[in-house]
Amino acid sequence: MGKISPVSAKYIIHSQIQIEGVVDRPDVIGAIFGQTEGLLGADLELRELQRGGRIGRIDVKTEIKAGKTAGEIIVPSSLDKAETAIIGAAIETIQRIGPCNAKVKVEKIEDVRVSKRLYIIERAKDLLRNLTENIMPDSQEITEEVAQSVRMMEIHEYGKDRLPAGPAIDESEDIIIVEGRADVLNLLKHGFKNVIALNGTSVPETIKDLCKKKSITLFVDGDRGGELIIREMSSVAEIDYVTKAPDGKEVEELAKKEIHKALRSKVAIEQVKLEVKETLARPTITETQRPYQQPERRFIKPLVNKLPLNKSSTLKGMLDDLVGTRGAYILDENLNILGKVPVSELTTTLYNLNNEVFAIVFDGTITYDITNAAEKNNVKYLVAMDSKVANNNKVNILTQKQF
Numbered sequence: 001m002g003k004i005s006p007v008s009a010k011y012i013i014h015s016q017i018q019i020e021g022v023v024d025r026p027d028v029i030g031a032i033f034g035q036t037e038g039l040l041g042a043d044l045e046l047r048e049l050q051r052g053g054r055i056g057r058i059d060v061k062t063e064i065k066a067g068k069t070a071g072e073i074i075v076p077s078s079l080d081k082a083e084t085a086i087i088g089a090a091i092e093t094i095q096r097i098g099p100c101n102a103k104v105k106v107e108k109i110e111d112v113r114v115s116k117r118l119y120i121i122e123r124a125k126d127l128l129r130n131l132t133e134n135i136m137p138d139s140q141e142i143t144e145e146v147a148q149s150v151r152m153m154e155i156h157e158y159g160k161d162r163l164p165a166g167p168a169i170d171e172s173e174d175i176i177i178v179e180g181r182a183d184v185l186n187l188l189k190h191g192f193k194n195v196i197a198l199n200g201t202s203v204p205e206t207i208k209d210l211c212k213k214k215s216i217t218l219f220v221d222g223d224r225g226g227e228l229i230i231r232e233m234s235s236v237a238e239i240d241y242v243t244k245a246p247d248g249k250e251v252e253e254l255a256k257k258e259i260h261k262a263l264r265s266k267v268a269i270e271q272v273k274l275e276v277k278e279t280l281a282r283p284t285i286t287e288t289q290r291p292y293q294q295p296e297r298r299f300i301k302p303l304v305n306k307l308p309l310n311k312s313s314t315l316k317g318m319l320d321d322l323v324g325t326r327g328a329y330i331l332d333e334n335l336n337i338l339g340k341v342p343v344s345e346l347t348t349t350l351y352n353l354n355n356e357v358f359a360i361v362f363d364g365t366i367t368y369d370i371t372n373a374a375e376k377n378n379v380k381y382l383v384a385m386d387s388k389v390a391n392n393n394k395v396n397i398l399t400q401k402q403f
Helices: 024-037 046-051 081-091 110-131 137-152 181-189 204-214 226-235 256-266 269-282 293-305 309-322 343-351 368-376
Strands: 010-018 059-065 066-078 100-109 156-158 163-165 174-178 195-197 215-220 241-244 327-331 336-344 360-366 381-387 395-401
Touching: 010 046, 010 081, 010 336, 024 046, 024 059, 024 066, 024 081, 046 081, 066 081, 066 100, 066 137, 100 110, 163 181, 163 293, 174 181, 181 195, 204 368, 215 226, 226 241, 226 269, 226 381, 241 256, 256 293, 309 327, 309 360, 309 381, 327 343, 336 343, 343 360, 343 368
Parallel strands: 174 195, 174 215, 215 241, 360 381, 381 395
Antiparallel strands: 010 066, 010 100, 059 066, 156 163, 163 195, 327 336, 327 360
């Protein structure tokens, strides 16, 4: 008698059988062939289908309890799905096995190809991962898009704080710490596997422990939040280097070239701390003993006060509206909005402006580049969330805390 192996079957019929008495496995198989004979016509005769290899070996598993028999009938099929369903329905017509009443119920028809497809997908991922790890340099461009998706799949949770991280934290001597999960995904996408996220504003114990054992580079966004994280981290953990994304940009949106440039520009934490101390200790012309920040505040506040109250409140309102947008308003002397540009394009835009611009309000940090560009175009006010530049003779600098 011919048969079909489970490997070549397309479908498998799973049926449950309940028998009011004690019978043996051959009795069940005999009833299946005997009671379906002639039921479906010559084309779907079970014996002929099995001889032709279109129905496989029928497997029956039974168990006897309390004078009754229960079990499972498994029928492999290489017929199409409609014909397989007809065979399943025909098996359900069996009502007696030997002298005993019986009931057969088809639980499901399994599509073997589905499980094969799932296996193919998982195996393909493994093969692709192995391939990308050993790929030749001259073929890297061809597979870059696929390789990025594989790398991003490698993110996992690290330590007792379950922080998002790459797969190479334990084996790497140098670790990159970023702000959030999206930053980790972006660095993984571009091949950095030794990266882990703070996942919040406070510093987790897992990060503190890593800082004691590894060489640490803190990589933060180019905004005020990034500066606050640098201060927090430098005060509670032993970090070695610090770097930032370009002004107004987040680590999660950087391209590969920008990431490499930022990491090459990292500075030692000692230098950062020294610059902070020098800023705090820098004297004014008239008060050599007081911290630098104190006279700066007393100098800037009148700049707000000398503005008409309506203009001051208008600038503050515009700044509040821009929070989180990474945008910049360009204003005339009456504080009418002449245009709006992304902060990332602000410096370039300033160099191309005419002398009609009175003020710039933007969601970001005032830098020397932005200030120099504003000076050359006679901009009177720069208004932003924060500033790295003190006021000078030409441009009045206002930040959120001065309003």
